[in-house]
Amino acid sequence: MLGGGGVWAQKLSDAQGGSLSLMNSTTGVQGQLFFNTTYNAYFTWSFDRWWPFGNPDPRYGFLIYDEFNGADRIQSLDWGNAGAATSGNLLNTGVVNISQSAASGITDMRTELDSIQLGTMDLYLETLISIPTLATAGDDGSLTIGMSDNASFSAHSTCTDGVFFVLDRSVNGANWIINTSSNGTATNTNTATAVVAGTWYRLGIYVSASTQAQFYVNGVSQGTIASNLPTGASRQTGFHYASNKTVGAAALNILADYFCCYGFYNGQRVA
Amino acid sequence: MSTHVAIVQTVGDLKTKSPLHKGLPGIFPTNCKEYGSEEEAKASHPGKLVMSLEKYQGYAKAMEHIYADVQKKKRWWKLW
Numbered sequence: 001m002l003g004g005g006g007v008w009a010q011k012l013s014d015a016q017g018g019s020l021s022l023m024n025s026t027t028g029v030q031g032q033l034f035f036n037t038t039y040n041a042y043f044t045w046s047f048d049r050w051w052p053f054g055n056p057d058p059r060y061g062f063l064i065y066d067e068f069n070g071a072d073r074i075q076s077l078d079w080g081n082a083g084a085a086t087s088g089n090l091l092n093t094g095v096v097n098i099s100q101s102a103a104s105g106i107t108d109m110r111t112e113l114d115s116i117q118l119g120t121m122d123l124y125l126e127t128l129i130s131i132p133t134l135a136t137a138g139d140d141g142s143l144t145i146g147m148s149d150n151a152s153f154s155a156h157s158t159c160t161d162g163v164f165f166v167l168d169r170s171v172n173g174a175n176w177i178i179n180t181s182s183n184g185t186a187t188n189t190n191t192a193t194a195v196v197a198g199t200w201y202r203l204g205i206y207v208s209a210s211t212q213a214q215f216y217v218n219g220v221s222q223g224t225i226a227s228n229l230p231t232g233a234s235r236q237t238g239f240h241y242a243s244n245k246t247v248g249a250a251a252l253n254i255l256a257d258y259f260c261c262y263g264f265y266n267g268q269r270v271a
Numbered sequence: 272m273s274t275h276v277a278i279v280q281t282v283g284d285l286k287t288k289s290p291l292h293k294g295l296p297g298i299f300p301t302n303c304k305e306y307g308s309e310e311e312a313k314a315s316h317p318g319k320l321v322m323s324l325e326k327y328q329g330y331a332k333a334m335e336h337i338y339a340d341v342q343k344k345k346r347w348w349k350l351w
Contacts (some may be wrong), residue, residue: 160291182331183338184291187276187303227276227303227327232335 015042020122023050039122039264048219052262061121061264068256069094083109083241086255092128092200098254100141100243106153108242109256113149115238118163119210119231120269125239125261126204132253134197135169139248142168146205148181148240155246160184161230161237163213165203167195170246178215178222182230191215191222200257209266273305276327277312278320294341299334303327 016026017035028034028045033053036043040060042053052063066079083098100107116123127145135141144150144157146164157166159181166177172190179188195201204216212226230237239259243252282288283297292301305324306312312321322330 154289158289158291183335184295185300185303185331185334187305189305224273225305226273226324227305228331232332234339235335 026050038266040268041264056262056264059268059270061262063260063262065258065260067094067258068096079109079111079239083107083254083256088257092255092257094257096256098241098243098256099251100245100253101249101251103245103247103249104153106151106242106244108144108151108240110148110151110240110242111238113151113238113240114161114236116147117231117233117236118207118229119235121263121265122206122208123261123263124204124206125259126202127241127259128200128202128257129241130198130200130255130257131167131195132198132255133250134174134195135167135252137169137247139250139252140169141243141245141247141252142166142170143252143254144240144242144244145203145254146179146240147237148242149237150240150242154244157242157244158186159237161235162240163205163207163225163229163237164240165205165215176215176217176222178213178225180213180225180228180230182228182232182235185228187225187228189223189225191217193217193220193222272307273324275306275309275312275321275323277304277306277316278302279304279316294345296337299337300331 015033015035017037020036020038023034023036032045034043041056043050044053055063083096086095086097088095098107098109129145142157144164144166148159148162148164150159156168162181164179166179174194176191176193177188179186202218206214210231212224213229214224215222241254241256243254245252278300280302281297282292282295282299282301309321
């Protein structure tokens with residue numbers, strides 16, 4: 001039926017439900033619905049994963065999404081120090097460029113630095129990014145993508161509180177480094193997953209309450225970190241992209257195509 | 272699956288202290304690595320403090336209190 005009414009009815013009747021762990025252990029079929037009783041929200045099977053179906057009841061969770069189409073990059077997030085808009089292409093609509101050229105300087109795009117407190121909610125964030133030119137010894141620096149609370153220049157992309165990917169040639173070549181940081185103490189793991197200049201990568205970070213953070217590149221797990229997850233009362237962080245330039249004058253850029261994030265509080269947070 | 276944490280760097284190891292780490296005691300950890308066993312952690316970082324993940328969570332809480340105290344003192348001195 002045009003408009004999908006018949007399919008809709010069929011899918012609702014097909015919907016199943018259960019806990020988060022049941023959902024995570026269930027492989028769905030395209031378009032199937034699952035009512036997640038842990039999160040009190042519907043999820044739909046999309047190609048190879050469960051994804052929130054519509055906006056959840058905000059008492060239980062949220063879904064935010066930014067395609068970076070607007071002049072100030074705002075859809076449902078308020079990004080400060082927004083990067084410059086750059087041309088999109090057939091598959092990458094609304095692209096921003098976070099670019100730093102001068103050494104010992106930082107350019108970043110971020111939400112309020114302490115807008116998120118982890119510890120109770122499960123949070124998944126995902127962004128599609130590309131690094132047009134990789135750092136070299138003569139034009140060096142480091143990049144931060146994820147959650148970080150440092151808006152000042154940092155040669156190795158450190159922060160007080162955060163959960164994030166770093167690309168730092170001087171530490172791990174062209175390979176990603178996964179990081180957590182809580183009150184200035186970091187845990188980081190060098191991955192063996194290399195970045196190819198000009199290629200788009202889907203970076204994902206899943207934080208399960210106060211337990212651990214799991215990091216993904218194109219849906220493939222890069223490992224988990226369970227220590228120094230910022231979950232304490234004063235350990236807030238924020239969504240953050242940053243280019244920290246250490247040596248040379250050529251631009252070190254992050255192109256960001258979209259950002260999305262969902263969080264669920266594992267219960268009703270307010271009456 | 273990580274089971275152990277090695278504290279590979281502390282404030283005492285830093286040649287130059289960033290504003291973030293100024294005022295913190297030398298034992299305050301700045302960088303950790305996770306490993307799947309105690310043996311692996313000790314072999315990778317001989318001489319460094321290694322503890323179970325569970326124990327580290329308690330240790331980190333204690334360090335958090337130290338960090339908070341130092342930040343409070345920094346704020347206090349700024350007032351003067």
